[in-house]
Amino acid sequence: MIIKEAIKQAKSKLLNHKDEAIFILCEYLKKDKTWLFLNQNFDFDPKNYFDLIDRFSKGEPFEYLFKKANFWGLEFKINKGVLIPRYDTEILLTQILNLCKTYQFQNILEIGFGSGILSIILAKELGIDITACDINSKALEIAKENAKIYGVEKQINFKLCDFNSLKDNYDFIFSNPPYIKNSYPIDIWVQSEPKEALFGGEKGYEILEKIIQFSKSKKVKFLACEFGYDQKEILNKILNKYDFEGLFFKDELGYDRAFVAKFTKC
Numbered sequence: 001m002i003i004k005e006a007i008k009q010a011k012s013k014l015l016n017h018k019d020e021a022i023f024i025l026c027e028y029l030k031k032d033k034t035w036l037f038l039n040q041n042f043d044f045d046p047k048n049y050f051d052l053i054d055r056f057s058k059g060e061p062f063e064y065l066f067k068k069a070n071f072w073g074l075e076f077k078i079n080k081g082v083l084i085p086r087y088d089t090e091i092l093l094t095q096i097l098n099l100c101k102t103y104q105f106q107n108i109l110e111i112g113f114g115s116g117i118l119s120i121i122l123a124k125e126l127g128i129d130i131t132a133c134d135i136n137s138k139a140l141e142i143a144k145e146n147a148k149i150y151g152v153e154k155q156i157n158f159k160l161c162d163f164n165s166l167k168d169n170y171d172f173i174f175s176n177p178p179y180i181k182n183s184y185p186i187d188i189w190v191q192s193e194p195k196e197a198l199f200g201g202e203k204g205y206e207i208l209e210k211i212i213q214f215s216k217s218k219k220v221k222f223l224a225c226e227f228g229y230d231q232k233e234i235l236n237k238i239l240n241k242y243d244f245e246g247l248f249f250k251d252e253l254g255y256d257r258a259f260v261a262k263f264t265k266c
Contacts, residue, residue: 099172
């Protein structure tokens with residue numbers, strides 16, 4: 001089958017996600033969109049391509065299909081059972097990098113490392129050491145692989161544990177925790193991701209509050225977190241309750257997306 005016909009058939013199956021027919025074919029053939037446009041009559045066996053289209057149409061995300069994700073201009077390994085990194089998290093990363101360039105933290109902790117992207121980029125760009133914890137054994141495996149790819153495996157101490165079990169104190173903690181309400185409807189592609197990395201409780205911000213409380217107990221100087229678009233007001237109250245002063249940052253659509261909080265009783 002020629003490329004033009006294969007794309008036409010794939011688009012008819014994907015309906016409201018027709019662009020993905022092209023993205024998936026580009027990745028499958030290891031070609032870019034320009035090549036596809038210039039070679040519309042190229043003949044190939046479409047069976048495996050249509051298999052990918054079928055898997056995507058049933059809710060398997062692009063990143064799981066090809067076991068990789070792009071973030072901060074870098075490519076990371078990803079696999080089913082591990083949270084897929086989102087572009088919005090670059091807002092949090094930018095603030096984390098700024099803080100670490102301004103202050104010399106001795107003990108840094110990431111809560112919920114997922115595929116390891118935040119700690120890896122931090123270690124790679126600034127050459128610092130980090131402790132990172134997560135409760136997902138699949139995430140631990142992927143994060144270690146990604147750290148090795150970027151040569152920072154000796155700088156990051158990945159721990160498979162709940163953050164509440166950690167005994168050490170930290171002067172800086174950062175996290176992109178689960179913050180979606182349990183009742184919030186998510187599309188079929190997000191449904192394929194690990195629920196424990198998405199849902200934060202009945203209100204959505206329960207885990208964030210636990211992280212804030214934990215951070216106070218660990219005598220941090222700063223805490224930085226990503227959060228839900230409608231949680232700024234309640235999180236500001238919670239931060240103040242635990243003696244933090246927060247500064248909030250918006251995403252490109254104007255939604256509040258991340259905060260940096262300073263502990264006021266250091």
